[in-house]
Amino acid sequence: LTSPTNLLFTFSFIIFTIGFTFRHTHLLSALLCLEGMMLSVFLLMATWSLSSNISSFILPLTVLTLSACEAGIGLALLIASARTHNTANLKNLNLLQC
Amino acid sequence: MGITFFLLCFLMMVSVVLVASGVTIHYGVVSLLFAAMFGSGLLVAGGGSFMPLVVLLIYLGGLLVVFAFCVGFTDDKYCEFWGVGGSKVLAYVCGAGLGIGGYCVYDSAWAEVLGCFVDGVEAWGDDVSNEFLGVGLFYLSGWGLLVLSGWALLVVLFTIMIMIRGRHRGALRSL
Numbered sequence: 001l002t003s004p005t006n007l008l009f010t011f012s013f014i015i016f017t018i019g020f021t022f023r024h025t026h027l028l029s030a031l032l033c034l035e036g037m038m039l040s041v042f043l044l045m046a047t048w049s050l051s052s053n054i055s056s057f058i059l060p061l062t063v064l065t066l067s068a069c070e071a072g073i074g075l076a077l078l079i080a081s082a083r084t085h086n087t088a089n090l091k092n093l094n095l096l097q098c
Numbered sequence: 099m100g101i102t103f104f105l106l107c108f109l110m111m112v113s114v115v116l117v118a119s120g121v122t123i124h125y126g127v128v129s130l131l132f133a134a135m136f137g138s139g140l141l142v143a144g145g146g147s148f149m150p151l152v153v154l155l156i157y158l159g160g161l162l163v164v165f166a167f168c169v170g171f172t173d174d175k176y177c178e179f180w181g182v183g184g185s186k187v188l189a190y191v192c193g194a195g196l197g198i199g200g201y202c203v204y205d206s207a208w209a210e211v212l213g214c215f216v217d218g219v220e221a222w223g224d225d226v227s228n229e230f231l232g233v234g235l236f237y238l239s240g241w242g243l244l245v246l247s248g249w250a251l252l253v254v255l256f257t258i259m260i261m262i263r264g265r266h267r268g269a270l271r272s273l
Contacts, residue, residue, distance in 0.1 A: 005140050008107055012114040012133075019118025028123045028169065032130050035165075036117050039130075039157065043137045046149045050141070055232035057149065058240040064156055065247040069254040071161055075168050076258040082172045 005047055013040040027081070027088045031074045038067035103143050108200075110136035115196050123172070127165050134158055148233060 020033040045060040078088050085092040113136065116129040134157045138150035236244050 004107065005144060008111065008140070009137075012111070015114055015118045019120060022120065024120040026123050026172070028165075028172065029120045029126055032117055032123070032126045032165070035161065036114065036130060036133065039134060039137060039153075040114075042153070043141065046141055046146065047144050049232065050144050050146045050149070056235045056240070057232045058236055058243055060149065061152065061233070061236065062243045062247055064152070066250060068156060068161055069250050072164070072254055072258055073261075075164060076261040078168060079171055080261050088172045 003051075006044065009040050009044045009047065013037055013044070016040060023090060025089055027078050027090055027093070030090075031071065031078065034074065035067070035071050038063065038070075042067070103140075106136050106139045106143065110140065111196065111200070115193075123169050127162065127169055130165075131158060131162050134162070148230060 016033050016036040020030055020037065024030055042060050042064050045063065046057070049055065049057050049060060081093060082088040110133055113129040113133040117126050117133060120126075134153060138153040141150040141153070
């Protein structure tokens with residue numbers, strides 16, 4: 001279905017994925033792009049559930065819950081590494097570098 | 099109604115590109131906030147009333163508050179904006195994304211003019227919308243996913259508490 005909201009959400013998912021694969025200076029930018037990906041997936045699922053006869057919203061709500069869990073753990077990792085290295089730049093996460 | 103839909107699509111595209119182009123984290127968090135708001139506005143335009151409020155509560159009220167708090171923890175001294183100090187390739191890619199998004203917005207303007215608008219509020223009974231019955235399925239036949247989500251949230255709570263504790267030596271210690 002190529003209605004304009006579906007197209008917009010699909011392209012925003014693609015743009016968030018592209019932004020996630022590029023290397024940023026800060027770890028939080030990558031986490032923001034990850035959150036944006038889950039948000040656009042939720043919007044796609046909710047639009048599909050709204051505009052079809054299958055009116056069950058279990059899947060968007062479950063995906064939203066699990067993405068909240070994932071964001072929480074990512075932020076805990078960010079805070080732990082920011083406490084250790086005093087910033088959270090991606091250059092400081094080089095413990096496994098040879 | 100047409101210009102509202104157009105503005106929602108356009109502003110959502112702008113804020114999505116602003117998040118993905120890796121600017122300073124303060125700008126990124128605020129534009130993710132605006133992306134969530136305009137996305138839930140587009141859900142309202144698609145006929146829903148409960149789902150946008152769910153997005154606003156959980157994303158804006160829960161998640162982005164935590165994000166803003168973490169932004170307060172980690173400092174970023176050098177402010178960047180759209181290719182000034184950051185990656186120029188990414189800025190050009192996101193400019194291309196803005197062009198694609200402009201096509202989507204143009205398509206939405208034509209969809210409003212032609213009248214093929216998504217209007218999905220149908221009534222099962224006579225006075226109850228489809229949406230609330232669909233969410234109520236969580237308790238009836240989707241109880242397994244409800245229990246699973248609750249269990250996942252509990253486990254994540256304790257995981258985060260363990261990760262933040264930081265009294266040990268190693269990579270995740272506190273200062």
